[in-house]
Amino acid sequence: MALSNRQIAETIRHMGQLLEILGEESFKVRAYYRAAETILRQEKPLAEKTAAEMSRLPGIGKNIAAKIVELHETGRIREYENLRESIPAGLVELLELDGVGPKTVHKLWKKFGIVNVDELEAAARGHRLRSMRGFGEKKEAEIIRSIAHHRHRSGRMRRDQAEQVIDTVTAVLPPGSYTVAGSFRRGKSTVGDIDIVSVASPFTMNPLLSSVADEVIDEGERRTSIRVGARRVDVRFTDRAHFGSMLMYLTGSKLFNIHLRNIAQEQGCKLNEYGIEHLNTGEPFTFADEEAMFHHLGMDPIPPELREDTGEIECAQQHTLPSLVEPGHIRGDLHVHSTGSDGVLGIRDLARIGEQRGYEYILVTDHSASLGVAGGLDAHAVRRQLHEIEVANRDRGCHLLAGIEVDILGDGRLGLPDSVLQDLDIVVASVHSGLKQEQDIMTRRIISALHNEHVDILGHPTGRLLGRRPAFEVDMARIIEAAAETGTAMEINASPHRLDIDDIHVRQAKEHGVRMAISTDAHRKDDFANMRYGVAIARRGWCGRNDILNTKSLNELLEFIQ
Ligand code: DGT
Ligand code: CA
Ligand code: CA
Ligand code: ZN
Numbered sequence: 001m002a003l004s005n006r007q008i009a010e011t012i013r014h015m016g017q018l019l020e021i022l023g024e025e026s027f028k029v030r031a032y033y034r035a036a037e038t039i040l041r042q043e044k045p046l047a048e049k050t051a052a053e054m055s056r057l058p059g060i061g062k063n064i065a066a067k068i069v070e071l072h073e074t075g076r077i078r079e080y081e082n083l084r085e086s087i088p089a090g091l092v093e094l095l096e097l098d099g100v101g102p103k104t105v106h107k108l109w110k111k112f113g114i115v116n117v118d119e120l121e122a123a124a125r126g127h128r129l130r131s132m133r134g135f136g137e138k139k140e141a142e143i144i145r146s147i148a149h150h151r152h153r154s155g156r157m158r159r160d161q162a163e164q165v166i167d168t169v170t171a172v173l174p175p176g177s178y179t180v181a182g183s184f185r186r187g188k189s190t191v192g193d194i195d196i197v198s199v200a201s202p203f204t205m206n207p208l209l210s211s212v213a214d215e216v217i218d219e220g221e222r223r224t225s226i227r228v229g230a231r232r233v234d235v236r237f238t239d240r241a242h243f244g245s246m247l248m249y250l251t252g253s254k255l256f257n258i259h260l261r262n263i264a265q266e267q268g269c270k271l272n273e274y275g276i277e278h279l280n281t282g283e284p285f286t287f288a289d290e291e292a293m294f295h296h297l298g299m300d301p302i303p304p305e306l307r308e309d310t311g312e313i314e315c316a317q318q319h320t321l322p323s324l325v326e327p328g329h330i331r332g333d334l335h336v337h338s339t340g341s342d343g344v345l346g347i348r349d350l351a352r353i354g355e356q357r358g359y360e361y362i363l364v365t366d367h368s369a370s371l372g373v374a375g376g377l378d379a380h381a382v383r384r385q386l387h388e389i390e391v392a393n394r395d396r397g398c399h400l401l402a403g404i405e406v407d408i409l410g411d412g413r414l415g416l417p418d419s420v421l422q423d424l425d426i427v428v429a430s431v432h433s434g435l436k437q438e439q440d441i442m443t444r445r446i447i448s449a450l451h452n453e454h455v456d457i458l459g460h461p462t463g464r465l466l467g468r469r470p471a472f473e474v475d476m477a478r479i480i481e482a483a484a485e486t487g488t489a490m491e492i493n494a495s496p497h498r499l500d501i502d503d504i505h506v507r508q509a510k511e512h513g514v515r516m517a518i519s520t521d522a523h524r525k526d527d528f529a530n531m532r533y534g535v536a537i538a539r540r541g542w543c544g545r546n547d548i549l550n551t552k553s554l555n556e557l558l559e560f561i562q
Contacts, residue, residue: 002047008068009039011080015067017092018083020102021109029102034059034255039068041310043477043508047072058311090116098146098217098232099139107132121147145217149227156190157231158466159533160496165194165231172208174200178235179243181250187305187536189499190466193232195250202237209235242274244287249273255309263297263313305539324539327532329551332361332398335405335428335459335491335519336528340385341366341376343523347388347400353525354398360554362398363519364389365405365428365459368415377404379420386423399554401425405459410434412448414455421454426561428491428519430459431472439473446474447482456561457517457549458483460493460500468497476505484512489549492518492541494534495527506541515560516541517549 016032038059039046046054046068054065067077094105094117108114111132114123124143129135157165162184170178179185182195198205202221210216213226213233224235238246249257249272264271268279275286276296287293294301299316303324306312315321337343338350345353347364354362366385367376377385382404389400403426407415414421414429421427429449437445449455461479462471483490490509493500498521501509506516518534520527538548545551552560 002045003071005039005042005046008046008071009036011071011077012036012039012064012067014092015077015080015083017095018080018087020095021087021091021105022083023103023106030258031059031061031064035061035064037255041504043480088115090119093117094120097143097150099142100146117147117150142217145215149230149232155467156192158190158496159184159188159499161231162191162194165228165233168228169194169196169209169212169226169233172212173198173205177205179247181247182234182252185251185304186253186307187540189502189533189537193234196233196235197243197247197250198235198237199240199243200237205235205237209233236273238273241286241288244289244291244293245271245275246273248287248290248293251304251307253308256307256313259309259313260297267297303539305536306542308540322542322544325535325543325545325548325551327535329545329548330359330518330531330535331553332359332363332550332557333520333522333528333531334363334403334426334457334517334550335365335493336362336522337366337405338364338385340364340381341405345522345524347385347392349525351392351395351398351400353528354400357398357528359398361401361557363401363403363426363428365403367432368404368406370407370409370415376407376415379416382416382420382424403428405430406455407432408446408449410437410445412445414449414452418452418454421452424454425558426456427454428457428459428517429455431463435463435469435472437472439475442473443475443478446479450479450482450486450488455486455488457489457491457519459491459519460498460521461490461505462500462502464500465497466499471500476501476508480505480509480512480514483509483514489515489517492516492534492537494518494520494530494532494537496530496533499533499537503537503540506538506543510541510543510547515549516543516547519550 012032013036016029019032020029038057051065051069054060054068055062071077091105091109094100095102108120112123112128114120121144123129124140127140129140166180177200178196178198180194181197184191184194206219206224209224209226213228215227217225217227222237226233236246236250261271264276270277270279275284277284285296291301294316300319300321302312302316302321312321336350339346350362350364369376369378386402389402392400402424404416404424405428406421408429408431409415410433431446450458462474464471490501492506509516516538518531518538520530522528549557
């Protein structure tokens with residue numbers, strides 16, 4: 001069977017890690033990481049491409065293209081197999097420890113024969129590392145701590161969890177003294193650690209930071225790292241004159257930073273978190289804000305959500321950056337539950353909340369009554385709710401649209417008959433059961449639902465629950481094609497537990513002309529505020545206002561649905 005792009009990307013990425021441990025030069029190692037990123041972003045299976053076609057993709061050179069072809073043709077990459085044979089598997093995990101880079105891993109392995117986290121911990125606790133240069137008492141303690149941290153941390157944070165950590169930390173900081181950077185600022189669906197840029201003095205900030213920390217990992221005048229619960233927070237201090245370059249650096253992404261630095265280099269400049277230095281004149285430039293730095297490089301300012309080095313830098317140079325959708329453009333919510341299924345709000349509550357949020361409309365989408373979902377609506381209950389909505393709409397204010405979140409059953413049929421669906425304003429269809437189906441079956445199942453003329457929006461298309469349940473197996477390229485063909489919108493489910501579909505698929509869908517609905521899937525009042533997470537994902541997927549269904553006015557929306 002042909003390998004999926006994800007499997008290929010994992011192999012290439014793993015190869016990079018092994019080379020890194022071997023002490024290979026960093027530009028070579030990065031080429032593997034970058035290629036892995038590129039592969040993940042391809043819609044079409046790489047198996048259909050020739051080596052020449054592949055090496056035309058940004059980030060895949062001849063060398064790596066040849067390896068991918070080898071993988072397709074022979075089922076293996078000889079060099080990779082050799083690497084795997086010569087490098088113990090446990091070493092890759094050591095790379096994940098804070099404060100342990102590839103050089104250290106290399107030394108630990110060659111000098112002490114340490115090949116996994118357990119052995120490293122035993123060696124550190126037994127003071128057996130001290131004979132190595134740079135491995136004093138302090139480093140030893142740091143390693144023991146980062147191993148404990150590594151074991152404790154349960155992967156990446158959801159955005160709502162990240163916000164809790166940020167709130168805990170910033171509650172004690174003076175207003176205006178900090179800006180959150182890193183992947184959080186880029187709007188990513190999950191966040192590894194929190195990065196903060198501070199313009200206040202470390203002498204003021206450090207005592208405040210340690211007052212909220214469960215542990216001070218490292219404290220200094222340039223940077224301080226703390227642990228809050230199981231989470232790490234990195235703070236960099238800067239004066240206001242250098243704030244722009246520091247914020248840019250710490251916002252990343254890493255690949256974005258590297259590309260920017262290369263561009264500066266081509267212009268004869270050195271670029272880092274302190275600014276840009278013109279090497280021929282020795283003239284240093286500092287930037288108090290990011291805009292000034294972008295302009296110095298001859299670029300339009302790039303929104304943080306786009307900074308992943310996937311074409312945005314070229315657009316900024318050519319002044320062709322897209323204008324992105326904004327929270328203020330959103331005129332309604334298109335996926336909301338009431339007491340009709342598993343929500344806690346009544347129909348009138350929904351209208352009131354919509355009005356408070358300044359929405360023109362809310363689409364009421366309770367579950368259909370079918371196997372697997374408790375308390376859904378059957379045909380009779382749908383009719384009753386329709387009437388209830390009609391009555392509520394007699395009051396002016398936020399207009400309630402009658403909808404449903406109808407189950408896509410195991411065989412692709414829907415949980416309610418067409419005779420019921422045809423009476424509703426807008427129909428969302430979602431998969432809730434049979435999540436373990438084989439990819440081709442699941443894909444055809446969803447596509448057949450998209451071909452139902454009453455289905456307007458595909459709800460949470462991959463079914464993932466962040467940190468709890470992976471996406472089900474589905475060929476998203478085929479789903480996107482079918483959505484484009486049938487004029488069905490795809491949901492960006494804005495719940496921080498889902499964020500489904502995520503940025504990469506959003507961008508692919510957009511490029512095929514598919515509209516997206518950014519919806520909160522609210523079950524209670526607070527959930528409505530999750531809209532902002534979905535907007536960030538839409539922005540990361542390069543969406544403008546027109547790509548999003550719920551930026552339309554009520555009339556435009558209903559017209560579009562017809
Ligand atoms: P995360 O925390 O895994 O969700 O992702 P980020 O993007 O927040 O990454 P993090 O916390 O490791 O680093 C924060 C920023 O610092 C990152 O976005 C870019 C910058 N940075 C980190 N490491 C490097 C590096 O090796 N080279 C360059 N140029 N920038 C880096
Ligand atoms: Ca981070
Ligand atoms: Ca960090
Ligand atoms: Zn659902």
